[in-house]
Amino acid sequence: MDTETEPVRIVLVDDDQLVRMALRLVLEGEPDLVVTGEAADGDAAIALVAERGPDVVLMDVRMPGRDGLSATAEILARPEPPRVLVLTTFDSDEMVLGALRAGALGFVLKDTPPAEIVAAVRAVAAGNPALSPAATARLIAAATGPGSAGERRAARDAARRKLAALTERERETARAIAEGLSNTEIAGRLFISVATVKAHTSALFTKLGLGNRVQIALLVRDADE
Structure with a gap:
């Protein structure tokens, strides 16, 4: 360094x-x-x-x-x-x-x-x-275990509503983030530039009201529950 x-x-x-x-x-x-x-x-x-x-x-x-x-x-x-x-x-x-x-x-x-x-x-x-x-x-x-069925369903439905408000590319980026992919790996998967990945990620933070990639990953996990 x-x-x-x-x-x-x-x-x-x-x-x-x-x-x-x-x-x-x-x-x-x-x-x-x-x-x-x-x-x-x-x-x-x-x-x-x-x-x-x-x-x-x-x-x-x-x-x-x-x-x-x-x-x-x-x-x-x-x-x-x-x-x-x-x-x-x-x-x-x-x-x-x-x-x-x-x-x-x-x-x-x-x-x-x-x-x-x-x-x-x-x-x-x-x-x-x-x-x-x-x-x-x-x-x-x-994240997916404890809690009542009603609580898990409410969290899932809320997460799905948030993801539904995104563009298709933003949702693809969010799911790639949830898989732990880096910006370079996401760019390769989606055939876009790293700068575009960063733009999509910034849009995710704004639209979802989140502050980092971990929170995005947890939201995607909730939606998939």
Whole structure:
């Protein structure tokens, strides 16, 4: 990476001090990453983000007091918010799903190898999703499993109405995003330029009222339920 580029500023949020210490050691071993603060609960995280203005927040989901889902929603509602990367042990699938729906850009397991955590932070800092391949299947299961039949049907119908308002090309782009394809891969599949893919993606954000590709993918999953 360009050594003249400002380092990615990170806030760590976890109620376990040992987890925070381990993450700090991993992240600050990289020349392009710096930890600017730590918080042990959601309220402290919100205050710290307001004070430090980080680029990325690594957010635990289950904590005493305010949980990570509530804190994520409030942080992402701020003007020019940081990117949020969810930390999980997957004892809380529904909260992870809620955080992603609120706008978090991805999630990593707490026992993820250090190199993969670093890669996830860099991806999220660049505005790209970071969904752990090993855990994506469980996330999809959480999205389509729990909840009453009525709730799932209501979510499906709402998602289908939103997708129906798109152009055919926009729907094709949305479905390709849900498959995890990159802009270059989508361009190849649809025989269009990468610039056109970016234009379609921007239109999706505006028309669907969403902020990132993860939210688009979850909407498509809801529609296909």
